[in-house]
Amino acid sequence: MKSKITLKELAKLLNVSVSTVSKALHDSPEISPKTAERVKELAKLHNYRPNPVAVNLKKSKTGTIGVVIPNISNSFFARVLSGMEAEAQKHDQQVITYISNESLEREKQICDLLTSGMVDGVLIAVSEETQKKQAYDHLYALLDYDIPVVIYDRINLGLPADKIGVDDEKSFYEATQFFRTKGLHKVGLASAIHHVGIGQLRIKGYEQAMQDEENLHTVTSTKPVDLKSKIRNLIVSEKIEALLCTDFESAILATRVAYEENIKIPEDLKLIGYISREVAQYLTPSLSYIEQHPQELGIKAVEILNNRLDGKYKTGEFEEKIVSTTLVHLESTGF
Template identity: 85%
Template sequence: MKSKITLKELAKLLNVSVSTVSKALHDSPEISPKTAERVKELASLHNYKPNPVAVNLKKSKTGTIGVVIPNISNSFFARVLSGMEAEAQKHGQQVITYISNESLEREKQICDMLTSGFVDGVLIAVSEETQKKQIYDHLFGLLDYDIPVVIYDRINLGLPADKIGVDDEKSFYDATKFFKAKGLEKIGLASAIHHVGIGQLRIKGYEKALQKDDSSFMATSTKPDDLKRKIKILITEEKVEALLCTDFESAIMATRVAYEEKINIPKDLKLIGYISKDIAEFLTPSLSYIEQHPQELGSNAINILNNRIEGKYQSGKFEEEIIATTLVHLESTRF
């Protein structure tokens, strides 16, 4: 028996991307009415239907949530997962965890498994490689099987899904303003994640807080040795008075460079990092950090997903929740 047409085959016939077809079939506001009509007409003509096995399985709830974590080296995600599991238990649900290791290919494999219909919904923090290459067809594939999806943490993506994250841009805007209010003029920024959405938002907040006459001092690189070299230039040659670090790697690198160059923190250099409380408090000196409230993020992500599963949100309209961060001052920002 000849199989029915697939999503990819429809996209090929229409000369559009798979994501465009999926968005059109799900009434995404991103797709023009003309394109949506064209897609639906061809889908109807070829009797297109999502995988029947997955559809049948979705008729009854499994009580299982799939969670995709980009990496396990960052304790932030462990704390997010803790919040997810605690909240899921309240709803009588279990969580199955997958790790993409920041790999697009691994993320695709995970999404393929999740379309088999054994989960009620998916929570995913999109991998760095996926964001860098901007390939999202596998995520639209989940939607094609009517699997509710909530994107968490890394939400600066043009995907038609519910999202929950923190106020990345505002956090660095406020941190930069804090240093300016203290009279500091040479405020720098270091980042190993400048190429992905959350890194870009934090940099945007920093730049927005600087006024026209202020100079920006930035060290950005995905290569550890290169990042260390650039941070050293900021600290020893540019002599920045304060440094904002967008991520764990740049924060640890900055403290190391300061130690090697005998730069006194906080006397000669003030430092703020996006780093977990567990590590920040045990550094010498202790590192002021931006608290992202990961348990709350995880808990709220489960609630958003359950609201979508239970049909409490309008189809085609997506929720976005932003959690306020808190700047926690420890020894590295003492004046």
């Protein structure tokens, strides 16, 4: 039970002033080596640690950054968080985590909390509901404050802030092209997130790559049952040769349909999904996927935030960075 010792108590024990102790511990050149040593020795003995709350008050900052995560069960975001935490550590910042659960209401509450000055900066991925309803008022309110905001992952919402995202459009363009160069032309796309920004970008990438094909084979729905039957149609009736899935749900449904219909992957159907490595490698067959490098995204998000905090960017001008994706081949593409 070493209850925390303060500067004042240390000063009294040493018979010097509080200022002297503080300076000594900060290696101020004002202090004589002899005194400095005495002070440090006693500080060590008592395991003195400056009270971070007091230091922060004095320095008018909080030493923390706030991270808003839409869905922590999604291992993409879990790994983004892991990157953020690692990078924040390097800057001696603590990461305060807020989970919006893809809920607009919750996101509003969180933004409200954030404006009270709990944190020096905010990293946020906007919730699905917010995007669907295009209700961005609370975000503009947050931006209106002096608090720096970096939007990560879900970036194409037109908000005036620094951004770091994934190259969604290009990744799907390339994945589609990949199939075509392999001689497959009946390439389909399934999506359960066609209503949110990143989904739209992925679909756009696919359409770009398919523009000289006669038919697109796109199916979308937010209802699993619906989407499943549409996918079944794509596979069984339209007999597509390859399928791109924009998200976890559509990828799983496609795998399921193939299993149920006895369609062999990758022999009869090739599959690429936009899912995380954690899951991809353990599906049967394992699913070729687009690696988004979430850890790196998290690291860069914190870098951008700190650049902003350090005044390295001009006010009114916003940084926008993109992390490139990698197509990782597992069993479902057979290459």
